[in-house]
Amino acid sequence: MTISPDHIRRVLQDERPATLEALAREAKELTERQFGRTIALYAPLYLSNFCSSHCTYCGFHSKNRITRFKLTPEQMHREMAFLARQGIENVLLLTGESYKVTPLSYLKEAVGVARDYFPSIALEVHPMDEEDYRALFEAGADGITVYQETYDRQRYTEVHLSGIKADYNFRYRAPARAAAAGMRTIAMGILLGLADITEDLCALYSHLRAMEKTYPGVEYSLSFPRLQPIKDVDFIRANVDDATFVKIICLTRILFPRVGINLSTRETPALRDRILEFGITRMSAGSNTAVGGYTLIDRDRQDPQFDIEDGRGVDDVVAMLKARNFDPVFTDWRRIQNEPAR
Numbered sequence: 001m002t003i004s005p006d007h008i009r010r011v012l013q014d015e016r017p018a019t020l021e022a023l024a025r026e027a028k029e030l031t032e033r034q035f036g037r038t039i040a041l042y043a044p045l046y047l048s049n050f051c052s053s054h055c056t057y058c059g060f061h062s063k064n065r066i067t068r069f070k071l072t073p074e075q076m077h078r079e080m081a082f083l084a085r086q087g088i089e090n091v092l093l094l095t096g097e098s099y100k101v102t103p104l105s106y107l108k109e110a111v112g113v114a115r116d117y118f119p120s121i122a123l124e125v126h127p128m129d130e131e132d133y134r135a136l137f138e139a140g141a142d143g144i145t146v147y148q149e150t151y152d153r154q155r156y157t158e159v160h161l162s163g164i165k166a167d168y169n170f171r172y173r174a175p176a177r178a179a180a181a182g183m184r185t186i187a188m189g190i191l192l193g194l195a196d197i198t199e200d201l202c203a204l205y206s207h208l209r210a211m212e213k214t215y216p217g218v219e220y221s222l223s224f225p226r227l228q229p230i231k232d233v234d235f236i237r238a239n240v241d242d243a244t245f246v247k248i249i250c251l252t253r254i255l256f257p258r259v260g261i262n263l264s265t266r267e268t269p270a271l272r273d274r275i276l277e278f279g280i281t282r283m284s285a286g287s288n289t290a291v292g293g294y295t296l297i298d299r300d301r302q303d304p305q306f307d308i309e310d311g312r313g314v315d316d317v318v319a320m321l322k323a324r325n326f327d328p329v330f331t332d333w334r335r336i337q338n339e340p341a342r
């Protein structure tokens with residue numbers, strides 16, 4: 001199947017049930033052939049909500065008056081020990097984007113703490129140059145998540161008003177720099193509801209194809225978070241309905257049979273459970289999107305980056321997967337040592 005805006009638009013606009021059924025059938029078959037019935041589980045851990053960027057759709061943006069908080073190494077231990085006790089072996093460490101408050105030295109320290117608990121450590125932090133990515137890789141990180149959010153340059157400028165994130169080109173090239181630095185896994189994505197979906201999907205797919213050609217050894221995954229309403233943030237978003245969301249998952253699987261597809265807790269339990277069959281390979285479980293949210297701050301005092309829809313704990317997600325005949329996978333990776341990338 002070719003990647004063209006016309007084709008993607010035709011698929012997304014086709015409302016006939018038979019079309020969705022055919023897409024779902026093909027996506028399910030390809031997923032089972034490539035991945036079996038396995039779903040990898042991970043959990044996010046927010047290290048800091050300090051941010052020097054102003055993205056108009058995000059609760060952490062620099063102008064928002066929320067309580068700012070950054071974990072100390074002792075607090076990281078508490079939060080990470082909690083997740084490890086739940087069985088989590090694959091952690092995603094997140095921060096707002098601030099070179100000053102969460103510099104490379106802080107992130108390396110966090111990765112160092114995480115090595116005591118998790119075999120696989122990914123980061124979703126500000127984009128960096130290749131040398132800094134290499135330093136994180138050598139410290140023990142093996143993955144980077146960096147979403148372009150939208151590939152529409154004009155829209156990008158409208159919603160990213162200032163800070164590191166306002167630099168479209170620097171962000172666009174971040175996956176390539178992370179791959180060149182040796183990162184094993186790279187997650188890319190768009191924020192559904194920001195701009196025209198067809199154009200964004202087409203650009204994301206082309207970006208991924210270019211990455212696969214240049215860095216074929218990397219394990220890629222894609223994410224399609226839908227914009228959620230956020231407390232105290234007034235943002236008009238385009239509604240992306242469930243049928244469109246499912247079509248995006250199916251289409252992605254058909255175009256990229258071997259690429260991972262992540263599903264976040266922004267989606268409701270009912271939808272998450274229903275669409276697992278059609279291409280999802282990885283989902284978060286037991287998530288909290290506030291700094292210190294697992295052990296340090298009561299829920300009613302938290303300022304999360306966004307509200308989660310699926311608040312089920314790890315055990316509940318595992319039970320659901322088993323009941324649906326899936327194998328939950330906590331880790332498929334053992335770190336021996338991250339060698340300097342050549």
Ligand code: SF4
Binds near residue numbers: 055059
């Ligand atoms: S999306 Fe990221 S960079 Fe933008 S305001 Fe939120 S935390 Fe900061």
